[in-house]
Amino acid sequence: MATRLQSANFSGSGTRRSNRGRDALWLYLVISIVFLGMEVVSSAIPSQVRAYAGDVVSPVLTLLEKPVRAVQSGLERVVGVSDIYLENETLKDENARLKQWREAAMQLSRENEQLRTILKVPKREVTPAATARVIGVGGGAFERSILIGAGSRDNVRYNLPVVDSEGLVGRVLHVGFLSSRVLLVTDLNSRVPVRLERSGELAIAEGQNEVFMRLRFFPEEADIRIGDRFLTSGHGGVFPPDIPVARVSNIDADIITLEPLGLLDKLNYVRVMDYQAVPDDVELLEAEQSNE
Incomplete structure (x- = not known):
């Protein structure tokens, strides 16, 4: 008996929810048709409604946007730190190569000066x-x-x-x-x-x-x-x-x-x-x- 009562209650509640859904659908449909008709006859009411809706929704969107921006900023910082690390490693390698070239250039310069001195070649620097x-x-x-x-x-x-x-x-x-x-x-x-x-x-x-x-x-x-x-x-x-x-x-x-x-x-x-x-x-x- 109790099981039948519960089944009846569930079916009744489901029917009521279905009816409410159909009623809401028809209500939204009617409202849409009304606004569409106003838009066709160049009424200013739809524009005002959109403006009021924008004013109402704007603070909510701004509030919801803050955590999204915070997360995005954090991700950008993480990516930036990763890029800086890779760039730093690249610069270290380039610096090491430049040091090698600098040592080679200094050695060649010293040898050049020694050869100039031995051969008594005059310098050709032009001021x-x-x-x-x-x-x-x-x-x-x-x-x-x-x-x-x-x-x-x-x-x-x-x-x-x-x-x-x-x-x-x-x-x-x-x-x-x-x-x-x-x-x-x-x-x-x-x-x-x-x-x-x-x-x-x-x-x-x-x-x-x-x-x-x-x-x-x-x-x-x-x-x-x-x-x-x-x-x-x-x-x-x-x-x-x-x-x-x-x-x-x-x-x-x-x-x-x-x-x-x-x-x-x-x-x-x-x-x-x-x-x-x-x-x-x-x-x-x-x-x-x-x-x-």
């Missing part, structure tokens, strides 16, 4: 005569030059080489008291004796009054590849040796195009080098005197 700002650019169909704010007052002289942070820029063409004009390596009248950095072959880098230069008088058997760098050879007495000049950008049969390494199109400051080449006969005389 700057002046560091000047570019105050004007000369350009046109027949000229590639710049005007710098340094002149004879700053020990600038005719034909001194001019460089920037990347390589050779040109040479001093005209000297005034406060300013000087520099002939760029891309000028048609520019000729720079160069050597191939990889193998040492000699050639001449000529300006073309264009962005690029052209390689001339190079040996036919020379193995020149795109990307090869050319440095000043020191021949001719105008430019000191081993200054970066240009990189091979294109090879078309016998025409080799060079891209200047100096930032000629965006020069700001340049350095005038106080270079005075010693004639070969004077060098030989000094060498003989030192040997005696």
